[in-house]
Amino acid sequence: MDLMTHCTHFLLPTIPLDDNKPTLTYALVVLNQKLPTFTPLLWKHAKLRLCADGGANRVFDEMPDLLPNQDPILVRNRYKPDVIKGDMDSIRTEVQDFYSNLGTKIVDESHDQDTTDLHKCVALIEDVTPNLEKANLCILVAGALGGRFDHEIGNINVLCRFSNTRIVLLSEDCLIQLLPRSHRHEINILSSVEGPHCGLIPIGIPSASTTTTGLQWDLDNTEMKFGGLISTSNIVREARITVRSDSDLLWTISIRK
Numbered sequence: 001m002d003l004m005t006h007c008t009h010f011l012l013p014t015i016p017l018d019d020n021k022p023t024l025t026y027a028l029v030v031l032n033q034k035l036p037t038f039t040p041l042l043w044k045h046a047k048l049r050l051c052a053d054g055g056a057n058r059v060f061d062e063m064p065d066l067l068p069n070q071d072p073i074l075v076r077n078r079y080k081p082d083v084i085k086g087d088m089d090s091i092r093t094e095v096q097d098f099y100s101n102l103g104t105k106i107v108d109e110s111h112d113q114d115t116t117d118l119h120k121c122v123a124l125i126e127d128v129t130p131n132l133e134k135a136n137l138c139i140l141v142a143g144a145l146g147g148r149f150d151h152e153i154g155n156i157n158v159l160c161r162f163s164n165t166r167i168v169l170l171s172e173d174c175l176i177q178l179l180p181r182s183h184r185h186e187i188n189i190l191s192s193v194e195g196p197h198c199g200l201i202p203i204g205i206p207s208a209s210t211t212t213t214g215l216q217w218d219l220d221n222t223e224m225k226f227g228g229l230i231s232t233s234n235i236v237r238e239a240r241i242t243v244r245s246d247s248d249l250l251w252t253i254s255i256r257k
C-alpha cells in the first residue's frame with residue numbers, strides 16, 4: 001500500500017524545498033464566510049485563486065482589513081481573483097463589475113442548482129489542471145467551517161466527492177482533510193502553527209480497523225463508528241503521526257492563534 005505524506009507548509013511564510021519530494025502546487029478557493037486572518041498567506045502561496053460566488057464579496061470587503069498597514073485601494077486592486085464561479089446569487093453587482101473590469105473570469109452556473117459553489121470551483125480547478133500535474137495539486141479552501149451547518153457538511157461532502165484530490169478545508173480555528181483508505185498516511189506536524197488538538201473521524205461508513213501512531217490516544221486495529229467510538233479531542237504527541245484504515249477518514253487538527 002502506497003504512502004501519502006501530509007504537511008501544512010502553506011501556513012508558513014515560505015514553503016521549504018524538499019529535494020526528495022516534488023513541491024505541491026496550491027490553488028485557493030475563497031468561500032462566503034469571514035476570511036481567516038491568514039488568508040493573505042494562502043493567497044501568496046496559490047498559483048490559482050478562485051472565489052465561490054459570495055466569496056468575492058469577502059475578498060473585496062475584508063482583505064483591506066487584514067492588511068491594515070497598506071493602502072486599501074491598492075490592496076483591493078492587487079488581490080484580484082483569477083476566477084469567480086458559482087450560481088451568482090450572493091455576489092454583489094458592484095463587486096462583480098469591479099473584478100470583471102480587472103480581468104477576472106466570471107463563470108455563471110446559475111442553471112445548476114444541484115451542486116454547491118465549492119463543488120463548481122473544485123471541478124473547474126480539476127479541469128484546468130493537466131493530468132500530469134494532478135498528483136501535486138492541493139486545493140486550499142478558506143472559510144469552509146463555522147457558520148451554517150448545512151454548508152459545512154456540503155463542504156465536507158466535496159472532500160468525499162473528489163476523494164482523489166488533495167483538498168484542505170480551513171477556518172480560523174482548524175483544518176480538515178480526507179485520508180483515503182487507498183493509502184497509508186504520514187502526517188508531519190508543524191507545531192509552531194498547528195495542534196495539539198486533533199481528531200480522526202470515519203465518514204460515510206464505519207471503520208472496522210484503524211491503527212495510528214503518534215497520538216495521545218492511539219488506535220490499535222480499533223473500530224470507529226458514529227454511535228460508537230470516534231476519535232475526537234485527541235492530542236498530537238509526536239511530530240510524525242501515522243494512520244492506516246480500511247475506511248476513508250477525516251483528519252482534523254487545530255490551528256494556533
Ligand SMILES: Nc1ncnc2c1ncn2[C@@H]1O[C@H](COP(=O)(O)OP(=O)(O)OP(=O)(O)O)[C@@H](O)[C@H]1O
Binds near residue numbers: 032033053149155
Ligand atoms: N456559513 C457558511 N459555512 C460554511 N461554508 C459556507 C458558509 N456560507 C457559505 N459557505 C460556502 O461558500 C460558498 C459560497 O457561498 P454563497 O453564500 O455564495 O452560497 P449560496 O449558494 O448562495 O448559499 P445559499 O443559497 O445556500 O445561502 C458555498 O457554496 C459554501 O461552500
Ligand SMILES: Cc1ncc(C[n+]2csc(CCO)c2C)c(N)n1
Binds near residue numbers: 087112113114116
Ligand atoms: C435534494 C436537494 N436538496 C437541496 C438542493 C438545493 N441545492 C443544493 S446545491 C444548491 C446550489 C447552492 O448554490 C442548491 C440550491 C437540491 N438541488 N437538491
